[in-house]
Amino acid sequence: MxxxxxxxxxxxxxxxxxxxxxxxxxxxxxxxxxxxxxxxxxxxxxxxxxxxxxxxxxxxxxxxxxxxxxxxxxxxxxxxxxxxxxxxxxxxxxxxxxxxxxxxxxxxxxxxxxxxxxxxxxxxxxxxxxxxxxxxxxxxxxxxxxxxxxxxxxxxxxxxxxxxxxxxxxxxxxxxxxxxxxxxxxxxxxxxxxxxxxxxxxxxxxxxxxxxxxxxxxxxxxxxxxxxxxxxxxxxxxxxxxxxxxxxxxxxxxxxxxxxxxxxxxxxxxxxxxxxxxxxxxxxxxxxxxQTRYKISLYNGMSKTYLQLRDYKKTEAYALKALTLSTDLNVLDERDEILKTLYELKKETNQALAALEYLEAYKAISDTINEKNNQKELKILKSNLEFDQEKERYILENEKVAAKQRLYFYGALLVIIAFSIIIYILKRNNRTQNILNRKLTIKTKQLQNKERHLVNSNHTKTKLFAIIAHDLRGPINSFKSMFDLFTNKQISDAEFIELAPTMGESIDSIAFTLNNLLSWGQTQMNDIITEPEHTNISDLINQNNALLSKMAEKKSISFENKVTESALTWSGKNQISIVIRNLTSNALKFTPEHGKITFGAIDKLNHWEFYIKDTGVGLTKEALDKIFSTKETFTTYGTNNEKGTGLGLVLCKEMIEKNNGSIWAESTINVGTSFYFTLPKAS
Structure with missing residues (x-):
């Protein structure tokens, strides 16, 4: 385009x-x-x-x-x-x-x-x-x-x-x-x-x-x-x-x-x-x-043209010119098209490794461009613009009505009786207008209350759609593109099999994200009920560590569970399992290779205080202030470029609070982060 x-x-x-x-x-x-x-x-x-x-x-x-x-x-x-x-x-x-x-x-x-x-x-x-x-x-x-x-x-x-x-x-x-x-x-x-x-x-x-x-x-x-x-x-x-x-x-x-x-x-x-x-x-x-910046579009177009003409040497020369200018001027526009042209060039000239590198760069820059959208605020301002247009039409219509009223008024001046009738009509209209104004004031307040209710009701839906568009659509489209390439025999069976492990990891990530979305959506819709029972936290930690062991082995990260069998809580087992899985996944994400994650418990008077400590990169004070916020989605990339939705910690907070507990975090940069949460003791 x-x-x-x-x-x-x-x-x-x-x-x-x-x-x-x-x-x-x-x-x-x-x-x-x-x-x-x-x-x-x-x-x-x-x-x-x-x-x-x-x-x-x-x-x-x-x-x-x-x-x-x-x-x-x-x-x-x-x-x-x-x-x-x-x-x-x-x-x-x-x-x-x-x-x-x-x-x-x-x-x-x-x-x-x-x-x-x-x-x-x-x-x-x-x-x-x-x-x-x-x-x-x-x-x-x-x-x-x-x-x-x-x-x-x-x-x-x-x-x-x-x-x-x-x-x-x-x-x-x-x-x-x-x-x-x-x-x-x-x-x-x-x-x-x-x-x-x-x-x-x-x-x-x-x-x-x-x-x-x-x-x-x-x-x-x-x-x-x-x-x-x-x-x-x-x-x-x-x-x-x-x-x-x-x-x-x-x-x-x-x-x-x-x-x-x-x-x-x-x-x-x-x-x-x-x-x-x-x-x-x-x-x-x-x-x-x-006008250097506008040469990017020119060179991009010329590279596409030479590709159609199968002049591969000039295709690459103009594409690289465009890419260099785009990089030097830090202009993202059209960079995805340039990388796509280079990918198609390398594919047509049977340079599979170079083609794959450009394909990966193309996917990365496409994600970056998508992330820069400012859709929400733009739509609000667009609504304001449409309102202004409607206001213009309303003013024009009022001017026409006013012109007619003036005409009637001047005609009525010719006859005293007509003038008296108009006075009477104006007074009656004034009384009617006051009644209508009072009704309008009441209706306006009612509409404002309904608007606030609708905004709150739509908050969950908007956030879910935003996360689905940001974190699920990209990987799913990547799978579709990969399967299209395989179906159209644009990549070989061997190349497809080589990509299978990466696709598996992406599917795991999508499944994890979907579970969090469904759990969080239920809490927002008030459809989830907390059913407390005697819950063995040590068992839950071991179960979730087994589920996440593959991710830990990939980064050579070790687990140490210091929570004893006596740490029994009165809480919803499934909800606390979600909390432990999210916190452990988060620790794995931000802990570099050969790190360690420790699970522990402190016996308090009426409750247990649990912690999950990692030896990761740590969080800034600014990040600590945002991670549990429901007003904005906060997420960063992990040590191996792992992606998250920014929803997991918000979900943890809501789950813990539903179980009459509290959650917080402490961190030191380049030393590690500790997440703490409390739960009532089992009777």
Whole structure:
């Protein structure tokens, strides 16, 4: 699937800068304007005290934001000069603009946090001084940076804030740009209907403002959305409509993207030769602009194309180029596709070991990408957006009703009798409205109470689904992929048998996770009943150690059970067995090879205090504060990269408390961790 996010982010940083203040770019050749700006800057330097001239500072900013991507070192220099000169003469607006182009520099070089920091400085200055144009620019740039940093919720907030300001000030050009940029977040969630909705609104505004540049950008973004939605014919139409405008306006950065989209359409249609032609056109332009991050998508596409053409040497060369850039810039997007291409290349060229390495890397990076989703908060904000849309419709409907009421009122003024009747009606309506308002207040409180009840009721379901999606879907999909490869004879019987032990361990892990999920789900639904009986804890420890012996032998970890047969408790045997199994499994997970796990009991007045001590890596104070929390899921990888759900300790706490006991932990880093729990003595 084509990922349009990086290009749209580029639009937020560059297009918004260019269009908001200087639509003159749509009227002249970029090269002519670039030369003109450069000459203007040179002429300023001939004047005395030119550093204190705000026009000179503005010229630096204009040149940097419009042409800085041709030379990133030059962009960095222009940004710092703009900031320093503005500070010297207390030119706050110039300082804010300087931070924006400095943010652009860090964004283009992959330094996401520094980009966010500089855009935030620009926004703070602009808002404090009520510079509406710079506020809108900084908010859109900051939203772009947040999105690029996978902080989608923060990005969406900034976009919505910008849209609200643009509407208040009737800034249709900026509003169109924000509508284009906000579709980045929806495209990441595959919400193509929402993307098309906002892009269509942007096109309506572009027609009113007559902005050719934004029209071309919107058409290309629509094409990208249609490609992602597999509507290739519509995508091709939009590209063919937008390309002449891009070529006319000489928008080199957008031309590279349009050519790549055209190539990807042919690639999806298995027309590799035609796809290569368009990728090569994009590559030629990339040689003249310093936009390293966007070469990842280009090289990735070219490697896929050469793979279809069976030119394996160039396939590997371009894939490795893309992988190197992705790693250097710490960009995860498309890295999974690059690794998949390398895996397919090595498989087709019968390099089984290399193919397996790339397959494992592909699976690992896919899991990492999946873990970075911010679904929950995004859905909440999406609901807010839908509410705002509904509010707009409601306001429009109210305005229509109000217009009719005014018409009736003016007509009624012509006749005194009609006026008296209207007074009477208004009074009666007022009394009715008061009654309705009181009823509405009561209903609102009832709805709020029901909402709180529903939130609590759905908490368990949400957590179960989250864990199933995170910890069960991945391994199960891996099994499916492996069996598909075996069924399609893409791996041999011997290779499949070699993977059997690993699959067995994964199945054990899935079974353990499912048992915990079912047990925890029952406790949350109040369907589990604690049935206390005389329980021999030493026997339970021995039984669970036998079940976990294979895992212990694999890491050469020894068990020592110091709990005597006299340690009898009045508790639910099955529940306490679950607790011991989870705590022992946890100790095995975090204990390195040749370690030791000790089980013991301390005789107290009315209860037994049991402990499970390991010689593992230990836990930080911050981790100790989180491990039993029901508000968030806390999990880390073990010493052999074992995975957990973060649910086991929460389940232990609930089970122990249901048996009238308590549980806690003590730990020292690199020494070990001890888990303690108490249970009532048997009579």
């Amino acid at each position: 084509l990922k349009i996010r990086p290009i749209k982010i580029r639009d937020s940083v560059i297009v918004l800068c260019c269009v908001m203040f200087f639509n003159l770019y749509t009227a002249y050749s970029q090269k002519t304007i670039k030369d003109s700006l450069y000459q203007k800057i040179a002429s300023f330097k001939l004047k005395p005290n030119y550093q204190k001239d705000t026009l000179y500072i503005n010229s630096l900013y204009t040149y940097g934001k419009a042409y800085g991507f041709y030379n990133l070192d030059s962009l960095n220099s222009l940004a710092n000069e703009t900031i320093e000169l503005s500070k010297t003469i207390n030119f706050a607006k110039g300082e804010a603009k300087g931070y924006i182009i400095l943010g652009n520099y860090y964004s283009e070089t992959g330094k996401k946090e520094l980009a966010i920091e500089n855009y935030s400085k620009a926004k703070a200055i602009a808002e404090a001084n009520r510079y509406i144009d710079v506020t809108l620019l900084s908010k859109s740039s900051l939203a772009t940076a947040y999105t690029y940093n996978d902080e989608y919720a923060k990005g969406l907030k900034e976009y919505l804030g910008g849209i609200e300001i643009a509407k208040q000030h009737n800034d249709e050009a900026t509003l169109a740009i924000l509508y284009i940029n906000i579709t980045v977040i929806y495209s990441l969630q595959n919400e193509y209907k929402q993307c098309i909705h906002f892009l269509t609104k942007a096109m309506e505004l572009n027609k009113r403002t007559g902005n050719e540049r934004l029209t071309a950008v919107t058409l290309i973004n629509l094409a990208a959305t249609y490609i992602d939605n597999n509507e290739l014919e519509k995508a091709s139409e939009k590209i063919d409509e937008g390309l002449p405008l891009l070529e006319k306006l000489e928008l080199q950065d957008w031309l590279t993207y349009a050519y790549e989209l055209k190539a990807n359409i042919f690639l999806k249609q298995d027309k590799a030769s035609k796809a290569l032609k368009w990728f090569q056109k994009s590559e030629v332009i990339h040689q003249d602009i310093a």
